[in-house]
């Protein structure tokens with residue numbers, strides 16, 4: 008078989024059994040892998056509570072993983088989020104994905120709950136559950152070190168063990184499966200870590216065609232100012248965006264009360280490079296290497312993290328921000344949600360945390376003690392508990408990242424239509440509204456955005472199923488990746504057919520959410536954005552979002568997707584007609 | 587959307603890449619809208635209905651080159667491979683459909699091909715191009731196909747001569763009727779050195795517009811910058827050179843901020859040119875004859891295969907040096923700066939022309955015109 012392995016490894020933690028099964032080829036062809044495959048495999052389970060033993064935690068790689076396709080050593084983890092209640096997926100790069108594929112599987116499907124903490128060890132065809140009592144309670148670094156000799160590690164820290172609703176699964180090389188709290192799902196199962204090793208290789212059907220497509224991709228990377236430009240992410244990492252968001256006056260500041268933070272220059276890309284001696288780092292096999300680390304190899308924070316621990320909490324100290332980032336990585340906490348929850352809490356209490364208060368609070372959150380007990384539930388629950396629900400800057404309980412929606416109207420819409428809650432990556436309109444890729448669009452206009460968002464959501468659902476990194480698409484397009492996939496798999500895919508697959512995946516996710524009670528009432532921004540302006544100045548006006556225009560565009564979006572005016576499915580038989 | 591359709595219809599007419607009356611657009615918002623030539627609009631509507639994209643243009647090119655390339659192509663071929671670097675990088679190849687391949691359901695056939703690529707040539711009908719995100723993107727893709735077929739046809743004719751009946755006549759009417767004299771006459775430039783940011787930005791906007799109006803860039807690709815002290819003011823990536831207002835990034839020479847992440851992909855080349863040549867301004871466009879002539883090489887038995895990126899030589903077109911190098915982070919930024927200082931101009935293999943002005947844009951603009959005119963004359967001299 009080319010591209011895929013055709014196998015799934017099922018593990019039932021309750022009984023302690025692990026076994027392999029075939030995945031029907033039609034499913035692989037129709038859902039590719041990664042997010043799409045995970046979304047398909049969860050079809051019989053999506054209504055379970057995220058913490059129910061029956062709820063699967065699915066690690067799925069894609070048909071390009073194991074090949075030399077740029078940025079494709081990635082996987083997606085799929086389950087239901089305890090933070091948002093939505094279907095949830097998150098993609099992460101690294102050696103773990105590569106080795107999982109090399110162990111001969113397209114997906115690892117974990118269900119059940121172990122009575123005692125365990126580690127799942129996969130070595131080629133072998134899979135066994137090992138007792139992990141001595142690892143329970145340990146931080147990510149120690150856990151990874153203890154297991155590194157056995158292969159690549161995906162593990163949880165104390166946050167996941169203790170059920171923090173935005174706990175991450177951390178990958179050994181510093182990548183994370185972030186945002187929706189899948190670390191807590193893993194912790195609820197008593198699964199401390201998965202360690203994987205394998206020797207298999209991924210067969211490519213047409214090597215010459217593949218190499219040609221790969222060269223096309225690399226040429227586009229080199230032509231992209233955002234990727235390999237001298238001010239781009241390869242040089243400075245995503246903090247390259249700090250100065251740009253400041254200049255566009257859309258950097259969320261003090262829990263989104265303002266959109267300019269005067270001290271953001273302290274943690275800009277060049278400032279981090281200078282202060283921390285940042286060197287290039289990144290996912291295994293990726294030519295872009297957008298991540299940055301200290302000379303000692305300690306991962307440095309990304310854009311969202313510096314901006315949210317910085318501007319959003321009114322913190323100007325780079326060292327406090329770097330410390331918060333390292334601590335989140337060690338505890339297995341999502342940095343965006345952690346910082347945004349602190350900001351909502353800070354505004355509700357009338358005082359944002361001081362730089363030296365952040366680290367102790369993060370520890371309390373991970374351990375769910377003191378103030379951390381409440382903070383571990385995320386900003387929506389915190390704001391509600393404090394009687395100020397309007398202060399949670401989230402959509403579907405997922406904290407918004409560091410692009411103020413008043414500064415990019417496509418982003419505003421996309422936060423709301425995202426199936427996993429307020430996330431920037433589903434449609435990534437920042438790409439055209441701010442970074443001018445593939446072509447610029449007017450960031451202060453809703454015109455055409457419903458269609459653009461829909462197309463991008465479909466495209467990105469396919470990208471997350473290949474699995475490739477979104478950053479590739481600052482240069483390449485789905486066209487070159489369709490070519491890579493066709494060459495690797497020996498099946499013909501086109502940009503159009505990939506978008507159709509993406510559309511199926513997107514609709515399926517939305518269907519699950521609707522079946523779990525989500526409607527258009529959940530597709531709204533926090534009130535603040537419709538009522539309060541951002542920080543206008545320097546010739547740029549940041550008014551509140553026009554609610555009526557927003558709603559019109561949302562209704563357009565529903566019509567384009569064939570949904571009802573409530574954003575739901577008129578056709579309850581939708582799922583049964585999907586492969 | 588209607589305003590966008592009308593805007594890009596006018597652009598296709600004013601840049602003379604499509605025939606007035608032979609242009610149609612289709613766009614999907616929550617409803618599908620079309621505009622322009624009724625027959626083409628009907629086809630465009632059917633095609634876009636089968637695609638997951640926002641905009642589509644279907645137009646009859648103002649020159650017969652795309653069709654002639656299809657007719658010259660050997661029977662088994664189904665696509666044209668552009669040779670210029672820009673389109674090679676972004677389009678890879680351009681599929682075509684011969685008239686007899688259209689069958690009963692041409693829209694479906696075309697949609698199938700367009701589902702794979704950004705633009706397609708349909709023999710006897712025209713060029714069709716899609717835009718995933720905007721109508722402008724469809725226009726850009728159309729322009730790229732037009733540019734690419736122009737360059738390839740001229741190159742093929744030079745290499746292989748005329749092969750089809752009537753071809754030579756079509757070519758001579760292109761020469762006598764379509765081509766216009768290029769000049770900088772009548773344009774007003776500010777005399778440098780320019781120092782005030784507002785003054786620089788206004789001049790960059792004006793000169794950007796000149797390059798489009800005088801046909802020195804294909805559609806609007808290219809970039810332009812001016813330096814004042816520690817700052818470079820450079821056009822943004824994917825910016826229309828004729829609409830630069832609000833699309834000029836101030837970038838410090840020392841990279842102390844990254845706001846210029848949206849600047850042209852040639853920022854590095856511009857910066858190095860400033861560092862090495864002492865230039866005050868830089869212009870970069872893709873005038874077609876310079877692109878064609880830059881790829882003409884007499885070298886025998888040269889071991890290099892990817893000339894456009896690997897050629898290590900400095901060749902000459904008249905007194906203008908020609909170097910190779912990929913765009914962006916490829917080799918162009920290394921190879922242009924060392925050769926441009928003396929002559930004030932340089933051509934990049936298969937790509938375009940860089941020119942500099944030591945004080946203001948007049949020198950750079952005149953040099954751009956001069957290089958293209960020289961290449962045009964030389965092309966016709968060789969063809970004769």
Ligand code: SF4
Pocket residue numbers: 078100288289290293294295296297298476477478479
């Ligand atoms: S671009 Fe960055 S995040 Fe994406 S694969 Fe490469 S290193 Fe990983």
